[in-house]
Amino acid sequence: MKQTITDILSANGIKNVGFCAFESIKGHLLDCRAKERLPQNSKTVIMCAFAYKVKENPPKFLSRYAAIPDYHIVCGDMLATACKILRQKYPQNSFEAFCDNSPVPEVCAAAIAGLGVKGDNGLLITKEYGSFVFLGEIVTDLYVDCQNQYKECIHCGKCKTVCPVSLNKTDCLSNLSQKKKLTDSELEKLKENSILWGCDICQNVCPMNQNTKITDNPQFINGYRNEYNIGEDTSERAYTWRGENVIKRNYENLIK
Numbered sequence: 042m043k044q045t046i047t048d049i050l051s052a053n054g055i056k057n058v059g060f061c062a063f064e065s066i067k068g069h070l071l072d073c074r075a076k077e078r079l080p081q082n083s084k085t086v087i088m089c090a091f092a093y094k095v096k097e098n099p100p101k102f103l104s105r106y107a108a109i110p111d112y113h114i115v116c117g118d119m120l121a122t123a124c125k126i127l128r129q130k131y132p133q134n135s136f137e138a139f140c141d142n143s144p145v146p147e148v149c150a151a152a153i154a155g156l157g158v159k160g161d162n163g164l165l166i167t168k169e170y171g172s173f174v175f176l177g178e179i180v181t182d183l184y185v186d187c188q189n190q191y192k193e194c195i196h197c198g199k200c201k202t203v204c205p206v207s208l209n210k211t212d213c214l215s216n217l218s219q220k221k222k223l224t225d226s227e228l229e230k231l232k233e234n235s236i237l238w239g240c241d242i243c244q245n246v247c248p249m250n251q252n253t254k255i256t257d258n259p260q261f262i263n264g265y266r267n268e269y270n271i272g273e274d275t276s277e278r279a280y281t282w283r284g285e286n287v288i289k290r291n292y293e294n295l296i297k
């Protein structure tokens with residue numbers, strides 16, 4: 042069964058797949074509207090990792106995830122297509138796809154599924170692609186035998202040392218860059234760290250992110266843009282969801 046599912050996903054471009062028992066994450070579900078879509082009697086979470094590093098050199102002022110087409114759309118579409126095929130193959134069962142906007146604590150579930158280790162920076166770090174992977178999943182009431190495993194990084198401490206806010210979630214610069222209202226000192230923090238959208242500081246220093254592979258996803262490769270320009274077509278970019286004014290404000294803050 043595992044092989045059949047993995048083959049179906051792989052045929053649809055989803056190559057990094059692991060299985061997590063729903064039971065393992067049931068007590069840690071995130072509170073969100075998407076929770077309503079979970080299949081009744083969910084048994085298995087099919088975790089998928091999508092590599093997204095397009096070039097070795099980082100983009101200008103943007104985090105890597107903001108330099109490519111919005112992963113919610115790209116990975117969401119890939120998962121939706123795979124779901125359709127799984128529903129045909131297993132008509133008695135339910136399959137629901139989620140990506141980011143998900144009740145599943147994706148990093149923990151992916152670590153349990155054996156896709157990688159949970160880093161001190163809170164991110165899933167894979168062997169091949171480091172932490173430059175997005176996570177998405179298909180939750181199903183189909184039972185798949187899962188071997189639970191959960192590993193953490195080596196706790197070298199580099200991510201915490203280098204992070205300007207010591208990995209504090211509220212002050213996280215990625216979080217600030219997405220907020221509609223910022224204080225002057227918060228804006229200053231973004232400027233000091235040359236941040237336009239998102240933050241990769243904790244990822245860039247991670248030893249497990251050195252010499253990692255680049256993605257072979259054609260949508261990420263073809264849609265890559267090294268920088269943001271005012272007036273560009275922002276549809277289908279990860280920074281559009283907050284409205285254009287937020288990225289514009291950050292841009293003006295950086296160049297002033």
Ligand code: B12
Nearest residue numbers: 069104141146147149164165172175176213215216239240
């Ligand atoms: C909210 C959120 C953010 C917020 C807050 C981040 C944070 N550190 O909490 C902000 C906006 C700051 C953010 C930033 C980023 N994010 Co974000 N974010 C999320 C989101 C939607 C939810 C995370 C969350 O709140 N989890 C709940 C908290 C409480 O989990 P926790 O800290 O791990 O603690 C819980 C567990 O440890 C659990 N627990 C404890 N013991 C056990 C035991 C078991 C067995 C289990 C199961 C659980 C468990 O209980 C704790 C409390 O509930 C996830 C998607 C998702 N649905 O998971 C993406 C996600 C984590 N983000 C992602 C990304 C890419 C980023 C950025 C790198 C983007 C960028 N370049 O700027 C940054 C990185 C910043 C950082 N170092 O964290 C990716 C990470 C991919 C990866 N490789 O891991 C995710 C998975 C989205 C995706 N679908 O790809 N993010």
